[in-house]
Amino acid sequence: MSPVNLGTLMGKTTETLAAAGIEAARLETGLLVEHVTGFGRMAALGAPERAIETAASAAVAKLAARRTRGEPLAYLIGTREFWSLDFLVTRQTLIPRPDSECLVEAALANRARLPDRPRILDLGTGTGCLLLALLSEFKDATGVGVDIDAGAATVARANAERLGFSDRARILCGNWADCLNSGTKPGEFHIVVSNPPYISADEWPDLAPTVREFEPPRALLGGTDGLNAYRQIAGRLPGLLAPGGLAILEIGARQAHQVAEILKFEGLKVQKPLKDLAGHDRCLLATLKKHDI
Numbered sequence: 534m535s536p537v538n539l540g541t542l543m544g545k546t547t548e549t550l551a552a553a554g555i556e557a558a559r560l561e562t563g564l565l566v567e568h569v570t571g572f573g574r575m576a577a578l579g580a581p582e583r584a585i586e587t588a589a590s591a592a593v594a595k596l597a598a599r600r601t602r603g604e605p606l607a608y609l610i611g612t613r614e615f616w617s618l619d620f621l622v623t624r625q626t627l628i629p630r631p632d633s634e635c636l637v638e639a640a641l642a643n644r645a646r647l648p649d650r651p652r653i654l655d656l657g658t659g660t661g662c663l664l665l666a667l668l669s670e671f672k673d674a675t676g677v678g679v680d681i682d683a684g685a686a687t688v689a690r691a692n693a694e695r696l697g698f699s700d701r702a703r704i705l706c707g708n709w710a711d712c713l714n715s716g717t718k719p720g721e722f723h724i725v726v727s728n729p730p731y732i733s734a735d736e737w738p739d740l741a742p743t744v745r746e747f748e749p750p751r752a753l754l755g756g757t758d759g760l761n762a763y764r765q766i767a768g769r770l771p772g773l774l775a776p777g778g779l780a781i782l783e784i785g786a787r788q789a790h791q792v793a794e795i796l797k798f799e800g801l802k803v804q805k806p807l808k809d810l811a812g813h814d815r816c817l818l819a820t821l822k823k824h825d826i
């Protein structure tokens with residue numbers, strides 16, 4: 534590969550991505566090139582003649598080729614923004630989705646009902662994005678994030694560290710709330726948040742290939758009807774929620790009714806679903822029955 538300058542590298546990579554049908558080819562190129570060389574789109578506009586080492590342009594070409602085969606950009610550059618925070622992501626973690634920010638918004642909208650120093654539990658924490666976004670908003674809160682995947686728990690711990698929350702966040706590896714048994718009291722948490730796997734067996738073949746082939750199935754698949762995780766989590770909520778505490782669950786766009794029924798069966802009171810940016814039902818709030826929302 535002959536030496537190139539920054540402007541040429543940007544141009545060629547944009548062409549490669551655009552030819553593969555990637556809509557935001559220019560934007561993604563900027564991020565890929567910046568990831569490898571340290572110089573992004575603004576640098577390329579200011580000094581397109583800047584020489585780029587052959588090894589660096591070869592590394593960009595390799596990443597661009599992976600991108601054209603459908604691998605998500607976040608896995609290639611190793612980070613994704615959520616709630617204006619920068620999260621490390623790996624193939625062991627789901628890539629945080631903007632729609633999940635409605636869970637953080639729901640917690641903020643209920644700020645008035647929380648005591649000082651609220652305690653937060655995030656079941657299926659992945660990158661830790663929900664827990665750490667909440668800790669960024671509730672400055673005196675502490676929290677626990679749980680994930681069954683040891684790789685994901687390691688990433689969540691690294692995110693807590695790099696975002697400056699490791700003194701307020703504890704990350705555990707285990708099956709939902711089972712790993713809390715030692716060291717937590719019943720009714721310990723003022724917020725229990727979860728974005729569990731909720732894709733059903735029927736929906737799996739229709740998922741975008743970039744999701745189905747690259748993101749961890751354990752983060753996506755919720756059993757035959759997509760509801761297994763809700764059944765497991767709902768049964769634990771009455772023992773986890775503090776009086777007046779709030780459960781905030783992400784749901785699939787057509788699951789509001791079924792998940793509400795599962796929560797009600799466990800004796801919880803459920804609010805009508807909140808919608809995501811696209812107007813789909815995305816979030817259910819529940820409390821212990823005697824404590825109104």
Ligand SMILES: C[S@@+](CC[C@H](N)C(=O)[O-])C[C@H]1O[C@@H](n2cnc3c(N)ncnc32)[C@H](O)[C@@H]1O
Pocket residue numbers: 626627628629630633656657658659660661662663679680681682685707708709727728729730731751752753
């Ligand atoms: C949809 S992802 C959500 C990740 C992150 N909270 C987010 O919103 O981006 C679901 C997460 O639940 C974890 N998970 C699946 N089954 C679990 C279980 N039985 N116990 C704990 N975590 C589990 C997965 O490993 C995955 O990280």
